[in-house]
Amino acid sequence: MTLYPWQIAQWNNIRWAVEQNRLSHALLLTGPEGMGKSHFAQALVTSLLCQSRGENLQACGECKSCQLYRSDSHPDFFKIAPEEPGKQIGVDAVRALGKFVALKPQQSIHKCILVEDTHMMNSNAANAFLKTLEEPNNNTHLILVTNQPAKLLATIKSRCQMIQFAPDLSETSQQWVEQELVRLNIVNCDAEQLLRMSSGAPLQAIKYAQDGTQLQIDALSRSLSELSQNQTSAGHAAEKWLKISTESDFFVLDWYYRIIHSQLLTVTSGRENISFTVSDEMSQIMSKIPIKGLFHFLDEIEKSKRAWFTQVNQRLLLEGLFLRWQNL
Ligand SMILES: [Zn+2]
Structure with a gap:
């Protein structure tokens, strides 16, 4: 072996x-x-x-x-x-x-x-x-x-x-992810970003490439920036992401949280967050939001995650969250 x-x-x-x-x-x-x-x-x-x-x-x-x-x-x-x-x-x-x-x-x-x-x-x-x-x-x-x-x-x-086996973001691991992507014939995925998304776990990185997680996160980032620029409505975005976040998980909330969390880590530590990087566009949008507002919004996402599997109407929950995001 x-x-x-x-x-x-x-x-x-x-x-x-x-x-x-x-x-x-x-x-x-x-x-x-x-x-x-x-x-x-x-x-x-x-x-x-x-x-x-x-x-x-x-x-x-x-x-x-x-x-x-x-x-x-x-x-x-x-x-x-x-x-x-x-x-x-x-x-x-x-x-x-x-x-x-x-x-x-x-x-x-x-x-x-x-x-x-x-x-x-x-x-x-x-x-x-x-x-x-x-x-x-x-x-x-x-x-x-x-x-x-x-x-x-x-x-x-x-x-x-x-x-x-500590998380490994080294060049060696990144090269391995790159080679695996080629071997598996997966295109449109970035080895470095995959490795960061998986917090340095190379096999998880490949899983994210295979199950389309990376592409979905890119799409989520785009949705959030469209919302911020009023190019889409909260209701429309909620409809779209509810289909992706099935009843068994809360993909959208998890990654929504990580996107904002990553920005906060970057802003508060003064250096790029090594575990996950947000797109330049999202980073620019979030840089205009006061830090306090972002922290508060993380709490909102946490609350939504707790409510997600209760009797709550998930569509309304998500729409409410997107609406608050638009008004940050
Ligand atoms: Zn033997």
């Missing part, structure tokens, strides 16, 4: 620890969504299980162990993950781990346990899992993955060595 270019330092640290025989029995991979943590975790699992891994700690991809892993039937590998995205991990999933931990490795030197979305364990599951963590077993590696470490029990975190 090839690692992503922004993951090399983390891999080298682990390689060093393995070479020194000092790899912690439990690793916690943290960082925002879109950094490829699961991919990294799988590369590590295959490597730890592989019977003839290469110098760079890379799994050979050919041995019995690598084949078993690929066919999802490695006896020394156990994975815990939510049954469906967004679903909690219950205690049953963790109880099943007990038997696995008691077994001797059958194929490889080590056994590996991978926990995806560790923060989704409910409290019973987390407490049951803690028992496994508290009884380190020399031949078992635990690899935990999460994008919300704050939600984990402190007692779980304290027993793991943290491997962080």
Whole structure:
């Protein structure tokens, strides 16, 4: 498995620890969504299980162990993950781990346990899992993955060595996004802007390109500037954006918030906001609005987000927000 270019330092640290025989029995991979943590975790699992891994700690991809892993039937590998995205991990999933931990490795030197979305364990599951963590077993590696470490029990975190995948806005990541756009034949998207929109998470950046988010944000910026210049009515704009913000999410409010928030960060810090840049036109429009007004408007958007999924009429809510925007 090839690692992503922004993951090399983390891999080298682990390689060093393995070479020194000092790899912690439990690793916690943290960082925002879109950094490829699961991919990294799988590369590590295959490597730890592989019977003839290469110098760079890379799994050979050919041995019995690598084949078993690929066919999802490695006896020394156990994975815990939510049954469906967004679903909690219950205690049953963790109880099943007990038997696995008691077994001797059958194929490889080590056994590996991978926990995806560790923060989704409910409290019973987390407490049951803690028992496994508290009884380190020399031949078992635990690899935990999460994008919300704050939600984990402190007692779980304290027993793991943290491997962080910080947002990466470097040239390397930007080049990777550019190459992916070419490979996927996606045009009309800007790698740098995508990477900023995703706050430096390259896989998320690609997702934004694939699902059309970037194009929609450009369109939202245009709508907002048209509203400011009275080239469209609040009612018309609300109608349009309600179709895009489906009942299941509030795309327009989220990005409306980020556009204004970004401007405020830029204005108050005196330098360009690295996590998201608004178009020059929007920036000019917002520069004429008093800062106090923009802060107040952020609160308005927050309130609207809270009201969005209540019995409120979403069209009127959005229209009201656009009207206030026009009159700022
Ligand atoms: Zn192998």
